[in-house]
Amino acid sequence: MTLILRRREIIAGQTIELVLHAPAIAAKARPGHFVILRVHPEGERIPLTIADADAQAGTITLVFLVVGTTTALLARLQEQEAILDVCGPLGQPTPIRPVGEVVCVGGGTGIAAMHHIAKGHAQVGNRVTAIIGARTASLLLFEEELSRFCEKVIVATDDGSRGVRGLVTDALRGHLAAHPGVAEVIAVGPVPMMRAVAELTRPLGISTVASLNAIMVDGMGMCGACRVRVGGVIRFACVDGPDFDAHAVDFDELAARLRAFVSQERQSYGCRCACHERA
Amino acid sequence: MDAGVPAMSARKLRPRVPMPMQPPLVRRGNFTEVALGYSLEQAVAEARRCLQCKKPTCQGGCPVEVDCKGFIAHLVHRDVEGAFAVIKRTNSLPAVCGRVCPQEKQCERACKLAPTGEPVAIGRLERFVADTYYASDACASAIAAAKQCRLPREDVRVACVGSGPSSLTAAGFLAALGAQVTVFEGLHEVGGVLVYGIPEFRLPKSIVATEVEHLRRLGVEFRTNWVVGQTVGLTELFHQGYRAVFVGTGAGLPQFLGIPGESLLGVYSANEYLTRVNLMRAYAFPRYDTPLPQGRYVTVIGGGNVAMDAARTALRLGAQEVTVVYRRTQAEMPCRAEELEHALEEGIRVRELLAPVAFEGQDGWLSGLRVERMALGEPDESGRRRPVPTGETEVLATDLCIIGIGTGPNPVLLRATPGLRLNARGYIDVDPTTGETSIPMVFAGGDIVTGAATVVLAMGAGRRAAREIAQRLGLI
Numbered sequence: 225m226t227l228i229l230r231r232r233e234i235i236a237g238q239t240i241e242l243v244l245h246a247p248a249i250a251a252k253a254r255p256g257h258f259v260i261l262r263v264h265p266e267g268e269r270i271p272l273t274i275a276d277a278d279a280q281a282g283t284i285t286l287v288f289l290v291v292g293t294t295t296a297l298l299a300r301l302q303e304q305e306a307i308l309d310v311c312g313p314l315g316q317p318t319p320i321r322p323v324g325e326v327v328c329v330g331g332g333t334g335i336a337a338m339h340h341i342a343k344g345h346a347q348v349g350n351r352v353t354a355i356i357g358a359r360t361a362s363l364l365l366f367e368e369e370l371s372r373f374c375e376k377v378i379v380a381t382d383d384g385s386r387g388v389r390g391l392v393t394d395a396l397r398g399h400l401a402a403h404p405g406v407a408e409v410i411a412v413g414p415v416p417m418m419r420a421v422a423e424l425t426r427p428l429g430i431s432t433v434a435s436l437n438a439i440m441v442d443g444m445g446m447c448g449a450c451r452v453r454v455g456g457v458i459r460f461a462c463v464d465g466p467d468f469d470a471h472a473v474d475f476d477e478l479a480a481r482l483r484a485f486v487s488q489e490r491q492s493y494g495c496r497c498a499c500h501e502r503a
Numbered sequence: 504m505d506a507g508v509p510a511m512s513a514r515k516l517r518p519r520v521p522m523p524m525q526p527p528l529v530r531r532g533n534f535t536e537v538a539l540g541y542s543l544e545q546a547v548a549e550a551r552r553c554l555q556c557k558k559p560t561c562q563g564g565c566p567v568e569v570d571c572k573g574f575i576a577h578l579v580h581r582d583v584e585g586a587f588a589v590i591k592r593t594n595s596l597p598a599v600c601g602r603v604c605p606q607e608k609q610c611e612r613a614c615k616l617a618p619t620g621e622p623v624a625i626g627r628l629e630r631f632v633a634d635t636y637y638a639s640d641a642c643a644s645a646i647a648a649a650k651q652c653r654l655p656r657e658d659v660r661v662a663c664v665g666s667g668p669s670s671l672t673a674a675g676f677l678a679a680l681g682a683q684v685t686v687f688e689g690l691h692e693v694g695g696v697l698v699y700g701i702p703e704f705r706l707p708k709s710i711v712a713t714e715v716e717h718l719r720r721l722g723v724e725f726r727t728n729w730v731v732g733q734t735v736g737l738t739e740l741f742h743q744g745y746r747a748v749f750v751g752t753g754a755g756l757p758q759f760l761g762i763p764g765e766s767l768l769g770v771y772s773a774n775e776y777l778t779r780v781n782l783m784r785a786y787a788f789p790r791y792d793t794p795l796p797q798g799r800y801v802t803v804i805g806g807g808n809v810a811m812d813a814a815r816t817a818l819r820l821g822a823q824e825v826t827v828v829y830r831r832t833q834a835e836m837p838c839r840a841e842e843l844e845h846a847l848e849e850g851i852r853v854r855e856l857l858a859p860v861a862f863e864g865q866d867g868w869l870s871g872l873r874v875e876r877m878a879l880g881e882p883d884e885s886g887r888r889r890p891v892p893t894g895e896t897e898v899l900a901t902d903l904c905i906i907g908i909g910t911g912p913n914p915v916l917l918r919a920t921p922g923l924r925l926n927a928r929g930y931i932d933v934d935p936t937t938g939e940t941s942i943p944m945v946f947a948g949g950d951i952v953t954g955a956a957t958v959v960l961a962m963g964a965g966r967r968a969a970r971e972i973a974q975r976l977g978l979i
């Protein structure tokens with residue numbers, strides 16, 4: 225059982241931040257790591273990125289978007305309530321070396337996951353530019369937190385309600401044109417966004433990392449649900465990733481595999497969440 | 504001819520007492536256990552078939568050397584407690600082994616009666632003894648006794664990594680000698696393959712739970728959701744006060760075929776399929792939240808226990824037709840003889856001498872499996888005749904394909920512990936007599952050392968290492 229110390233609705237009813245008391249995980253958590261959690265005894269195991277960790281306080285931060293059954297149940301938990309199982313930190317940490325200038329691109333909830341990676345880059349002395357995007361201003365996350373250690377935070381919204389109007393890739397294109405010294409780009413967000421970032425940086429020859437959100441069950445390399453194709457080779461996102469060379473990732477296959485359970489997920493959500501709502 | 508046989512022919516040999524079973528047509532629609540177990544009368548009748556040989560050979564066929572003759576003698580006298588005590592001397596999980604050991608290759612093959620084709624049903628008797636004993640109160644008193652005779656050595660702390668049969672055995676052995684044992688398991692449930700792999704209809708979860716409860720009462724502490732190598736480093740455990748570590752992390756990394764179309768939706772590893780069903784109870788979806796891959800025409804690739812379990816699970820979950828595709832013939836299948844027999848009775852088709860060459864699909868979903876016909880050639884290193892391709896192919900229509908062709912070592916701990924020496928196949932290298940790895944006081948056993956093997960071999964390895972640990976720590 226893992227206690228929820230603080231809970232904040234970043235976007236009401238939609239995006240939630242939890243600070244958990246998890247000293248063992250906090251002591252080991254590096255940028256790029258994730259946890260697998262289960263909310264109740266009949267529940268599914270789902271992966272969520274560690275958006276921040278404080279080894280001294282013994283806490284980790286998760287930020288999640290409510291998309292289905294498990295995230296909806298998680299959203300109901302309040303401060304001082306506990307999550308049944310939290311396992312981690314899992315995955316390989318993002319490789320972070322002093323390289324000079326980096327750009328971290330985050331889309332939607334991916335901004336939270338990107339936050340930990342951006343912070344790691346800043347800590348080794350890299351100059352970090354964050355580019356964050358969402359449909360509209362009210363869906364933006366972590367802008368203030370990022371501005372604490374990033375040289376610059378560029379905001380892009382589809383409707384132009386904040387920052388530049390357009391996609392993060394538009395902002396990225398402009399930034400890279402003006403800053404030829406960028407050594408590395410990190411992209412965390414929806415598959416189409418990560419694919420677009422990869423296509424943008426490929427001709428420029430800028431090393432690019434994407435964080436893949438494949439479907440997972442155990443998160444320990446035992447099921448193969450999370451298999452992704454990278455450079456033509458099958459890798460397991462949970463133990464070989466979740467971060468991979470974005471130029472080598474087969475994003476079409478990833479997008480197709482994420483659809484595996486769509487109809488059942490709707491059924492599960494309808495059953496569990498609708499019944500609870502009625503109760 | 505040896506000593507036992509004339510005696511046998513003098514007495515008229517009765518046939519083996521048949522095991523009561525759920526009828527195939529009933530059991531293919533449920534997840535309750537297939538084999539129902541002997542009654543006391545049936546067990547005694549079967550026990551009487553044992554010749555009580557002067558020089559019994561059965562014990563030598565058992566990887567953990569259960570004194571079969573000895574426990575069967577108690578059974579003849581209806582002394583279940585006595586029989587249990589004999590078994591428990593060398594086998595810490597008798598209710599499990601009685602159900603899942605490949606007896607026809609082990610104890611029962613070594614039985615003097617094996618040449619008649621009807622060896623003593625040692626496995627079934629072992630199961631009977633364990634089940635009957637656990638159902639009685641005798642269990643509680645034995646635990647209380649074990650607790651009392653425990654040495655006051657709570658300062659001697661030992662960590663076991665993983666909670667499969669090898670670790671559970673090591674933990675039980677050491678706890679009984681007074682060590683303070685902590686089992687670290689990465690998943691949220693304890694039992695390893697016994698809970699995430701082997702289905703309920705072969706090994707009810709309640710049996711694993713009983714064995715685990717037994718260990719808890721002996722003082723073993725279980726920490727679930729602890730991945731050693733991630734949540735805590737292996738050598739860090741020594742800084743935390745553990746004086747020895749046993750690694751039993753298993754061979755759970757699923758292998759894929761590496762043929763075209765393997766990423767199509769509808770293609771699963773047997774591990775994923777079985778984990779969803781067993782560990783996550785997806786068979787009860789949507790009451791349980793984990794979704795289940797659905798298929799009407801299910802194809803399972805492989806010929807071992809894993810493939811049989813996946814096939815029989817798919818059948819129970821409502822598949823219209825389940826076909827097992829195997830490269831060689833039924834005679835070469837490595838699964839337990841009984842599992843193949845049960846699968847065939849339940850209506851599962853086995854297509855022999857077929858090797859998968861490609862998965863075919865539509866709109867990202869699986870629609871067929873292209874297979875190539877094989878012929879049997881010369882025997883290979885394993886002594887089995889090698890399948891050779893004929894060039895002829897056909898397509899089997901299928902909407903769910905489960906790959907059960909084998910597994911590799913669980914990767915997490917190995918990657919995180921560079922000091923651990925591995926063998927050429929990527930498994931942990933140990934000293935065969937002590938089980939010690941290249942890191943002093945770190946021991947290993949079970950599938951992470953041998954590659955995918957059996958429950959009883961994993962237990963034997965756990966026991967061997969535990970004995971060595973106990974000696975080094977002055978517990979014996």
Ligand SMILES: Cc1cc2nc3c(=O)[nH]c(=O)nc-3n(C[C@H](O)[C@H](O)[C@H](O)COP(=O)(O)OP(=O)(O)OC[C@H]3O[C@@H](n4cnc5c(N)ncnc54)[C@H](O)[C@@H]3O)c2cc1C
Pocket residue numbers: 258268269270271272273274287288289290291292293294295296333336337436437438439440441466482483486489490493
């Ligand atoms: C390494 C990793 C890190 C992640 N980090 C975050 C994070 O920090 N914040 C966040 O909001 N989300 C994150 N995700 C995605 C998150 O796991 C899914 O949103 C969650 O599993 C949905 O569960 P559900 O029951 O609420 O919805 P469901 O009804 O199960 O699914 C809704 C949608 O989520 C996707 N999904 C379902 N199951 C999984 C799964 N096991 N893994 C990945 N995607 C799935 C499906 O494509 C589906 O369309 C991460 C995923 C991975 C693999």
Ligand SMILES: Cc1cc2nc3c(=O)[nH]c(=O)nc-3n(C[C@H](O)[C@H](O)[C@H](O)COP(=O)(O)OP(=O)(O)OC[C@H]3O[C@@H](n4cnc5c(N)ncnc54)[C@H](O)[C@@H]3O)c2cc1C
Pocket residue numbers: 603604605664665666667668669670687688689690694695696697700701702729730731732751752753754755777808809812839913915916948949950951955956957958959961
């Ligand atoms: C479907 C199936 C059917 C089978 N049927 C039979 C049968 O009928 N008869 C038979 O004798 N054998 C059978 N086997 C084989 C048998 O189950 C295995 O040989 C045996 O379970 C191996 O035991 P083990 O102790 O090595 O580890 P496992 O049972 O493999 O358990 C290893 C455990 O370690 C955990 N773990 C891994 N890494 C870590 C880590 N870093 N930190 C913490 N925990 C970790 C895993 O989560 C797992 O729970 C079957 C196997 C399968 C998969």
Ligand code: SF4
Pocket residue numbers: 564565566567568569571594600601604606609610611625626629959
């Ligand atoms: S442990 Fe297995 S091999 Fe040994 S006697 Fe029992 S059933 Fe036979």
Ligand code: SF4
Pocket residue numbers: 507552553554555556559560561562571572613614615616623625
């Ligand atoms: S089990 Fe078989 S080998 Fe063992 S004592 Fe009985 S008859 Fe002899």
Ligand code: FES
Pocket residue numbers: 439440441442443444445446447448449450451460461462463
């Ligand atoms: S989630 Fe099971 S292997 Fe990656």
